[in-house]
Amino acid sequence: MADSQLSESYIQDAFHSYLKSSLTQAKAEKLLDADILSSAEGDLMITGPALCLYFAALRCTTNPPSVPLPRHNKTSRPMELSYDNCPEPFVPFLRVWSNTVPAIQGLAPENQHDLARMICNMEPLVTPLQPSLNGIAADLRAVAIEISQRRSFQDRYASDLQAALDSGTTPASPTKRAAFVPPPSYDASPVSSVNSSPRSSFDGHSRQASQASPQYARHDLPPQSPSYLSPSPSSNGFPPRSPSPQILAQNSPAIEFIRETLYASLADALDRQPSLRTLLKTDPPRAYFASVAFAVLDVATSSMTHDGAVIGVLGQNLTLAQCPPELRPFMAELASIGRAAREMQEEDNETAMKYAARGKEIPPTRMDRVRMMLEEGVGYAQGRRDSDEGRRSVQGRAVSFTNRINALSLGMTRLRAFRERQADVFKVLAGIGA
Incomplete structure (x- = not known):
């Protein structure tokens, strides 16, 4: 064969x-x-x-x-x-x-x-x-x-x-140029630029990271100066972009606030999904995207307030009103994912109780399938069995929800502010998986 x-x-x-x-x-x-x-x-x-x-x-x-x-x-x-x-x-x-x-x-x-x-x-x-x-x-x-x-x-x-x-153009109609630029490539070599140990390079405020929605990827956001960010007393451990040990200061743009909140959550993703460590060795880029996806899901479900604000790494809140207009759709999608996740978990709990009351084995929940797809992809083995046994809905709700998380991730990681830090973050992740 x-x-x-x-x-x-x-x-x-x-x-x-x-x-x-x-x-x-x-x-x-x-x-x-x-x-x-x-x-x-x-x-x-x-x-x-x-x-x-x-x-x-x-x-x-x-x-x-x-x-x-x-x-x-x-x-x-x-x-x-x-x-x-x-x-x-x-x-x-x-x-x-x-x-x-x-x-x-x-x-x-x-x-x-x-x-x-x-x-x-x-x-x-x-x-x-x-x-x-x-x-x-x-x-x-x-x-x-x-x-x-x-x-x-x-x-x-x-x-x-x-x-x-x-295709179909003539000399009289000038052709537009494709503006697509690939995201940074990743090197899974051992960490050399981080002074602290890889595991301690994430601070105690870690929450899982997020991934931005496709329509936001075209924005290279200009610097903003929000007044709600206070100076950070210490670095969160990521390699700094400047001699200053502070990751976020008063003049940090909102996109950096969101970025550091999400990236600080990657350690939690690796803790909760130990198999991601193995994936870091066999397929580093996929492990990176999967880690960010799990971080998005966690931030959406545990770090969003009812009015759509993000609770950040510094204990500060970034409200939707304080967010630059270019980022508000991203914030809204993050909050929407959180609401959808909670609804899905409630429905999963109701289904589990019904199976238990009938003395039947409780099948994998939709949220279980979402987590498997985030890590292993839509073609993972258990997902095929679930489909064969009729556990998957015609509407493909678990797949659609997974797609929303992944689409948000792809868009976010193509924003300039995230591209600036991805290489450093990936080195830290690679060190954790080593």
């Missing part, structure tokens, strides 16, 4: 070939316009791959589903990506995608079009909404999020967007 497996690079080349044509088709069908394609919005990292998976499902002609691969030349024999030749890292992606193919092909044409609109964050046209569309869109976007976290994808996505922008 191993000898028959295609190489990862071969599949990556094929995917980006299809991604260019999918983005071009989406532009022609007015699902994406030139302004969106040229923007640096974080959600674009999700929309593009999700559309590629959608169009691949429409083209599929095999059972079980497989993906026809582009030929290198006219004499090349036709080849399809299947479970028999799929590289191991891509098998979960293929499995989740395969499960969506019959559902997508079974939709009426108008519902297929609505699914494409939902992938692109557009309102569906048909009412009432076909219930299954939510679950299908959630699955496609979940796989797209996994793909968007791969460095090989990030390094090539700008050229994919540019190819779509160049």
Whole structure:
């Protein structure tokens, strides 16, 4: 079997070939316009791959589903990506995608079009909404999020967007340029710039970190001078960006207040999810995103007040009114995630009590599935079993909720203020996992 497996690079080349044509088709069908394609919005990292998976499902002609691969030349024999030749890292992606193919092909044409609109964050046209569309869109976007976290994808996505922008243009209509820039790369080498031990580099105010929503990724926020931040008496342990030992001072912008509150929570994520330490050794970038995702969930559920304020690392509150306008949607989404998480936990508790009252084994809760997906991805083994046993809702609520957390994370980590500190934070995380 191993000898028959295609190489990862071969599949990556094929995917980006299809991604260019999918983005071009989406532009022609007015699902994406030139302004969106040229923007640096974080959600674009999700929309593009999700559309590629959608169009691949429409083209599929095999059972079980497989993906026809582009030929290198006219004499090349036709080849399809299947479970028999799929590289191991891509098998979960293929499995989740395969499960969506019959559902997508079974939709009426108008519902297929609505699914494409939902992938692109557009309102569906048909009412009432076909219930299954939510679950299908959630699955496609979940796989797209996994793909968007791969460095090989990030390094090539700008050229994919540019190819779509160049399509259909003439010399009389200048082409827009794709503004997408990959996030920083990460080096899991031992910590050398942190004087304190890696574990003690997080302060006692640690709460779990968060991840910003896609639509905020285009903002490179200017310095602000909020009056609610008081000088920090000591560093929280992250490598400082200046000779000053203070991480936050009176003139610190609000984005830094949020950033340090979230990053201070990463240690808690590693404490509560010990398996993340192993992941730090085997897949550092994924471990970083997963740690931030768990931090977002914790901050949303334990560090948000009822009026949407964030309780920060210095014991200070950042209210929605004090937050710069560019960050208020981010704050609102963080608070909304917290409310949704609490509702989900209450429903999980009610379900558990019903099972217990009947003397039945309590199945994994939706929140359990969310945590597994944050760490292992949408194709994790238990999730497949839950789906096979009918425990997953048609609307895919756990997947949709996980997608919200991950989308917030992707957008947040692309903000300039977070990019400035990611390399340092990742070194600390790498040291903890060493």
